[in-house]
Amino acid sequence: xxxxxxxxxxxxxxxxxxxxxxxxxxxxxxxxxxxxxxxxxxxxxxxxxxxxxxxxxxxxxxxxxxxxxxxxxxxxxxxxxxxxxxxxxxxxxxxxxxxxxxxxxxxxxxxxxxxxxxxxxxxxxxxxxxxxxxxxxxxxxxxxxxxxxxxxxxxxxxxxxxxxxxxxxxxxxxxxxxxxxxxxxxxxxxxxxxxxxxxxxxxxxxxxxxxxxxxxxxxxxxxxxxxxxxxxxxxxxxxxxxxxxxxxxxxxxxxxxxxxxxxxxxxxxxxxxxxxxxxxxxxxxxxxxxxxxxxxxxxxxxxxxxxxxxxxxxxxxxxxxxxxx
Amino acid sequence: xxxxxxxxxxxxxxxxxxxxxxxxxxxxxxxxxxxxxxxxxxxxxxxxxxxxxxxxxxxxxxxxxxxxxxxxxxxxxxxxxxxxxxxxxxxxxxxxxxxxxxxxxxxxxxxxxxxxxxxxxxxxxxxxxxxxxxxxxxxxxxxxxxxxxxxxxxxxxxxxxxxxxxxxxxxxxxxxxxxxxxxxxxxxxxxxxxxxxxxxxxxxxxxxxxxxxxxxxxxxxxxxxxxxxxxxxxxxxxxxxxxxxxxxxxxxxxxxxxxxxxxxxxxxxxxxxxxxxxxxx
Amino acid sequence: xxxxxxxxxxxxxxxxxxxxxxxxxxxxxxxxxxxxxxxxxxxxxxxxxxxxxxxxxxxxxxxxxxxxxxxxxxxxxxxxxxxxxxxxxxxxxxxxxxxxxxxxxxxxxxxxxxxxxxxxxxxxxxxxxxxxxxxxxxxxxxxxxxxxxxxxxxxxxxxxxxxxxxxxxxxxxxxxxxxxxxxxxxxxxxxxxxxxxxxxxxxxxxxxxxxxxxxxxxxxxxxxxxxxxxxxxxxxxxxxxxxxxxxxxxxxxxxxxxxxxxxxxxxxxxxxxxxxxxxxxxxxxxxxxxxxxxxxxxxxxxxxxxxxxxxxxxxxx
Numbered sequence: 001x002x003x004x005x006x007x008x009x010x011x012x013x014x015x016x017x018x019x020x021x022x023x024x025x026x027x028x029x030x031x032x033x034x035x036x037x038x039x040x041x042x043x044x045x046x047x048x049x050x051x052x053x054x055x056x057x058x059x060x061x062x063x064x065x066x067x068x069x070x071x072x073x074x075x076x077x078x079x080x081x082x083x084x085x086x087x088x089x090x091x092x093x094x095x096x097x098x099x100x101x102x103x104x105x106x107x108x109x110x111x112x113x114x115x116x117x118x119x120x121x122x123x124x125x126x127x128x129x130x131x132x133x134x135x136x137x138x139x140x141x142x143x144x145x146x147x148x149x150x151x152x153x154x155x156x157x158x159x160x161x162x163x164x165x166x167x168x169x170x171x172x173x174x175x176x177x178x179x180x181x182x183x184x185x186x187x188x189x190x191x192x193x194x195x196x197x198x199x200x201x202x203x204x205x206x207x208x209x210x211x212x213x214x215x216x217x218x219x220x221x222x223x224x225x226x227x228x229x230x231x232x233x234x235x236x237x238x239x240x241x242x243x244x245x246x247x248x249x250x251x252x253x254x255x256x257x258x259x260x261x262x263x264x265x266x267x268x269x270x271x272x273x274x275x276x277x278x279x280x281x282x283x284x285x286x287x288x289x290x291x292x293x294x295x296x297x298x299x300x301x302x303x304x305x306x307x308x309x310x311x312x313x314x315x316x317x318x319x320x321x322x323x324x325x
Numbered sequence: 326x327x328x329x330x331x332x333x334x335x336x337x338x339x340x341x342x343x344x345x346x347x348x349x350x351x352x353x354x355x356x357x358x359x360x361x362x363x364x365x366x367x368x369x370x371x372x373x374x375x376x377x378x379x380x381x382x383x384x385x386x387x388x389x390x391x392x393x394x395x396x397x398x399x400x401x402x403x404x405x406x407x408x409x410x411x412x413x414x415x416x417x418x419x420x421x422x423x424x425x426x427x428x429x430x431x432x433x434x435x436x437x438x439x440x441x442x443x444x445x446x447x448x449x450x451x452x453x454x455x456x457x458x459x460x461x462x463x464x465x466x467x468x469x470x471x472x473x474x475x476x477x478x479x480x481x482x483x484x485x486x487x488x489x490x491x492x493x494x495x496x497x498x499x500x501x502x503x504x505x506x507x508x509x510x511x512x513x514x515x516x517x518x519x520x521x522x523x524x525x526x527x528x529x530x531x532x533x534x535x536x537x538x539x540x541x542x543x544x545x546x547x548x549x550x551x552x553x554x555x556x557x558x559x560x561x562x563x564x565x566x567x568x569x570x571x572x573x574x575x576x577x578x579x580x581x582x583x584x585x586x587x588x589x590x591x592x593x594x595x596x597x598x599x600x601x602x603x604x605x606x
Numbered sequence: 607x608x609x610x611x612x613x614x615x616x617x618x619x620x621x622x623x624x625x626x627x628x629x630x631x632x633x634x635x636x637x638x639x640x641x642x643x644x645x646x647x648x649x650x651x652x653x654x655x656x657x658x659x660x661x662x663x664x665x666x667x668x669x670x671x672x673x674x675x676x677x678x679x680x681x682x683x684x685x686x687x688x689x690x691x692x693x694x695x696x697x698x699x700x701x702x703x704x705x706x707x708x709x710x711x712x713x714x715x716x717x718x719x720x721x722x723x724x725x726x727x728x729x730x731x732x733x734x735x736x737x738x739x740x741x742x743x744x745x746x747x748x749x750x751x752x753x754x755x756x757x758x759x760x761x762x763x764x765x766x767x768x769x770x771x772x773x774x775x776x777x778x779x780x781x782x783x784x785x786x787x788x789x790x791x792x793x794x795x796x797x798x799x800x801x802x803x804x805x806x807x808x809x810x811x812x813x814x815x816x817x818x819x820x821x822x823x824x825x826x827x828x829x830x831x832x833x834x835x836x837x838x839x840x841x842x843x844x845x846x847x848x849x850x851x852x853x854x855x856x857x858x859x860x861x862x863x864x865x866x867x868x869x870x871x872x873x874x875x876x877x878x879x880x881x882x883x884x885x886x887x888x889x890x891x892x893x894x895x896x897x898x899x900x901x902x903x904x905x906x907x908x909x910x911x912x913x914x915x916x917x918x919x920x921x922x923x
Contacts, residue, residue, distance in 0.1 A: 056822065089818075112829050455853065
């Protein structure tokens with residue numbers, strides 16, 4: 001059986017002043033039905049662009065130049081939405097049209113695309129709002145986005161996303177703008193939807209510990225590439241890439257709102273044409289000459305993949321809890 | 326770098342050279358016009374010299390655009406008119422530029438009732454369409470340039486007030502201004518030293534485009550017979566003069582009209598290019 | 607940006623109306639010297655001047671004059687035309703229809719030209735089409751309405767004979783034909799502002815997250831364009847159109863004169879030239895009140911279009 005989502009060798013190009021840059025470079029990943037995959041990385045690593053490419057809503061000026069995206073084994077066009085995927089955004093206010101009511105958002109696709117009658121679409125909207133845990137849904141359908149709290153808006157966005165009966169839900173840091181308790185309830189809701197509807201979820205964030213609470217597998221992205229991949233437990237407990245390790249170090253507590261990556265020195269590189277070797281090397285405390293010739297992802301000793309040339313060393317040491325020098 | 330900033334960079338990289346191109350073209354056209362206006366009198370007959378033996382002459386090597394109904398050289402008159410209109414356009418705006426900017430800064434800085442009063446007065450001024458205001462003033466002050474100066478001073482300040490008010494408002498939200506206030510500097514000192522230097526560019530670039538409006542309205546009033554009085558050559562008055570001979574010598578109407586369009590286009594492009602440079606800086 | 611509530615806007619418009627009444631009353635008193643002399647001109651005999659002083663009541667106290675002006679104005683009496691000897695109000699009413707028709711046609715034509723041009727430019731920001739759409743209207747900024755009108759008359763009326771060279775009246779269809787060229791002139795004069803602002807608003811709306819979200823979840827493209835992009839871009843665009851109504855009305859004064867349309871604008875220009883003060887004063891008052899009304903209506907439409915501005919919310923995000 002085909003995986004629900006299969007991205008193979010995807011590159012997204014952005015033509016620019018000093019040549020073409022690649023926010024996403026040769027990325028492959030898969031999401032199974034009822035599976036939740038997390039993609040983690042700093043802002044600007046290309047993770048949002050990856051999601052937009054999969055959803056077929058790349059911003060102006062960006063386009064997928066290589067690779068394929070398959071949903072259920074069928075290739076989809078990254079230049080337009082496939083209808084099989086829905087997406088929710090970081091800021092719940094900007095994700096909703098300010099001049100439309102909650103009900104109009106949720107009933108729109110059933111009514112306009114799927115041809116449901118007004119009454120049926122309205123009932124479906126109320127039902128969906130109840131499904132995402134909005135109390136008093138009969139009254140909330142007539143509210144405008146600005147009349148709702150951030151947490152409620154995010155739920156409305158999910159209800160709207162579900163209205164098209166998607167197979168796959170793409171989440172672009174949906175909880176970054178919410179406070180911790182709301183965030184926890186949101187994650188619980190997502191888990192329930194995966195169970196009830198058999199959804200696949202691709203969840204993007206810079207909050208690595210958060211992924212630990214909800215994902216089966218994690219892909220770590222740096223400078224447009226996947227640098228480490230494995231089961232959640234493997235990645236969190238035995239990071240096989242110095243970047244992942246640095247991410248974990250920068251977010252010491254999983255309930256902390258200050259999970260920022262301030263402690264990684266340097267900045268992510270400008271994603272110009274293909275640079276050979278490891279892109280993290282300039283910021284990496286463990287860089288060696290061999291990094292200039294680092295290749296793609298490869299299996300490490302514990303079975304998950306890493307692009308680091310010293311991955312075996314790193315895994316071995318982290319297992320024993322000894323810091324690198 | 327996020328996808329959005331990448332997209333923005335990609336966009337501006339394509340617009341930047343062309344934007345400079347229009348700016349350069351606008352400046353080039355203006356320089357050529359200025360050179361012609363200043364050098365014209367050396368080569369051409371006086372714009373008011375009549376030659377009744379040579380009326381409505383077609384273009385020739387002596388008079389490149391022909392002569393009018395009194396035998397006056399059309400090119401000389403058009404150049405003299407461009408000069409007059411440019412001078413009026415620029416000088417008439419000096420007073421409203423200063424008063425409007427000061428009022429805008431004051432309104433934003435003091436807020437409260439000062440802001441309200443300035444706002445209502447601006448509403449009232451804007452309630453009278455530009456041409457209505459000028460016509461009423463021309464009614465009382467009589468035809469002539471002084472009406473135009475007074476009318477522009479009375480009307481044009483509103484735009485500068487609104488621009489500066491908005492700029493000062495946003496400047497006051499900036500951390501460095503908040504810091505200066507917090508550090509206990511006096512209000513006027515903060516306004517003069519920290520806020521105004523950062524807001525003066527916007528009204529100045531807007532003024533470049535506003536010159537076009539003044540020139541067009543000067544020409545319009547003169548065309549209607551309530552602006553500059555004959556025999557002083559003014560572009561709108563020239564159009565009005567030439568109108569009765571439009572079938573015989575269309576150049577008499579076309580040349581001064583095109584001159585307004587050319588001057589206006591060059592200034593509008595200059596103003597637009599400058600404001601985009603300012604926005605990007 | 608603070609968005610004043612409907613009630614506050616209304617209060618401010620009322621204050622502006624009061625001030626406009628005072629200003630139009632003071633028109634006659636702001637000139638140095640004798641207003642009657644100013645109206646009649648330097649050649650008039652002293653007898654004629656004192657007669658006019660008498661008729662206008664200029665020797666009474668200023669406040670009494672003002673109350674008189676106000677009480678008459680409220681009843682719709684704006685004085686009597688010096689030149690024609692009929693009441694200003696009836697003169698105005700007789701001339702209103704062509705002007706109203708012209709302003710309406712101009713506004714409609716502006717919208718009809720602005721929307722596709724802005725949409726064309728916003729489709730690919732930075733493209734050649736975008737540059738053309740943004741630059742060409744700028745050139746129109748320096749295009750004098752009177753001259754553009756003359757050119758259109760020469761080309762489309764005199765040479766091609768498609769439209770009448772001027773005038774107004776006859777059957778509704780004839781009147782409409784007579785308004786095509788004048789409306790084109792006034793529309794072109796405000797096109798630079800409207801195209802520019804709708805373009806920016808559309809680009810902003812098209813780049814918004816809610817558009818990407820809607821497209822991703824399967825909302826049909828035409829509906830995204832209508833309900834998400836246009837609907838949100840309409841709010842700032844309506845404001846720009848409304849705020850430029852004064853400019854548009856001002857241009858109709860000139861255009862009516864050139865096309866010989868017997869409207870209020872031509873009446874005003876003629877009254878100025880023939881020094882018919884009561885007509886100038888009355889027209890100034892009425893036109894100013896109409897502009898204030900339009901601006902107020904613009905604000906109310908904006909509040910109607912943008913649910914965030916309802917319920918007197920002062921500002922949002």
